[in-house]
Amino acid sequence: MDKWTEFKTAYRLAKLRTLSATAEDLGIHRSTVMRHIDALEAHIGVKLFQRNDKGYIPTEAGLEVMRLGEITDVQFKQFVDKTTNSSALMEGVLKITCVSELSVLLFPVIRQFQARYPNVRFEILGDIRKYDLEYGEADLAIRMGEKPQTLDNIVIPFQQIDVILCAHQTYIEKHGLPTLDNVSQHQFLANSERIAHLPWNEWIHTHIPTSNIVTTSNSYQVLDHALHAGCGISIATKQAVQNNNLLHELAIGERWQVNSWVLVHRDIIHIPKVRKFIDMLKCASPFAEA
Numbered sequence: 001m002d003k004w005t006e007f008k009t010a011y012r013l014a015k016l017r018t019l020s021a022t023a024e025d026l027g028i029h030r031s032t033v034m035r036h037i038d039a040l041e042a043h044i045g046v047k048l049f050q051r052n053d054k055g056y057i058p059t060e061a062g063l064e065v066m067r068l069g070e071i072t073d074v075q076f077k078q079f080v081d082k083t084t085n086s087s088a089l090m091e092g093v094l095k096i097t098c099v100s101e102l103s104v105l106l107f108p109v110i111r112q113f114q115a116r117y118p119n120v121r122f123e124i125l126g127d128i129r130k131y132d133l134e135y136g137e138a139d140l141a142i143r144m145g146e147k148p149q150t151l152d153n154i155v156i157p158f159q160q161i162d163v164i165l166c167a168h169q170t171y172i173e174k175h176g177l178p179t180l181d182n183v184s185q186h187q188f189l190a191n192s193e194r195i196a197h198l199p200w201n202e203w204i205h206t207h208i209p210t211s212n213i214v215t216t217s218n219s220y221q222v223l224d225h226a227l228h229a230g231c232g233i234s235i236a237t238k239q240a241v242q243n244n245n246l247l248h249e250l251a252i253g254e255r256w257q258v259n260s261w262v263l264v265h266r267d268i269i270h271i272p273k274v275r276k277f278i279d280m281l282k283c284a285s286p287f288a289e290a
Helices: 004-015 020-026 031-042 062-090 100-116 171-176 198-208 220-228 238-242 270-284
Strands: 050-051 055-058 094-100 120-125 138-146 153-168 188-191 213-217 234-235 245-248 256-266
Touching: 004 020, 004 031, 004 055, 004 062, 004 138, 020 031, 050 270, 055 062, 062 188, 062 213, 094 100, 094 270, 100 138, 100 153, 120 256, 138 270, 153 171, 153 220, 153 238, 171 238, 171 245, 188 198, 188 220, 188 234, 188 256, 234 238, 234 245, 238 245, 256 270
Parallel strands: 094 120, 094 138, 188 213
Antiparallel strands: 050 055, 138 256, 153 234, 153 245, 153 256
8 A cells, every 4th residue: 555645544534525624633634635636646546535616525435545544544543652651660671782701691680580489571682683673573682892883873882802812622632731832723613794893703714724713604503512522712702712721822922802882773772671671781791971
């Protein structure tokens, strides 16, 4: 249907019966009302109104337009009420995009949030593609690297993350402990795409021969499984290595401290569930600003 404006005009005219009342109701000129009706009748090839000295009397087709208009009006109002109430009642879905290695930082906050607001569900988009907040692909984005420069998104500092090269005990038992002198001869795991906001991945692709990058994937989870299976050297957060005595930090002089950021589109930051979750993220982060 490419005549929504004209359809709305016909619906209001069928209810109000006069050009003047319809023009006043819609805030347009009488001639615009007439033009809309003429265009709609020409488009569908059916007379919608009988014109006489009492005004515009809807034909059978005109009455059908009025009926459909009333149904549409009610459904739209129900949609607005449902959407408004869902936001106010803290329910529905919060969609967050982040690279998988950052998702672990979210779950303590998600657990606390859902304890308070159990009707809010979370959808975590954990791949490396940058979803567009502007087009509603996600409500929030957690991103690493330099502070994003965006026109329509509000950028909030989240956390600083220490990322280190490490190897599993199984790998070390088979291949020995890598050193600065022989690290390029060891087997590595890397993301299959060279992405600017993953500096450790760029380091591997730059400093390690392609023949020694034995496994690549665009999924952090796959690479993490390969690391824990002893398939090669990869990266993990310093916290993850400290919490697992089978993972060993490699003393080869390479580590990265990366800032992370919360991005939210300025049009949705005041939706209650979005605002509340951002406030909780700030409380959980020593680096977040008010």
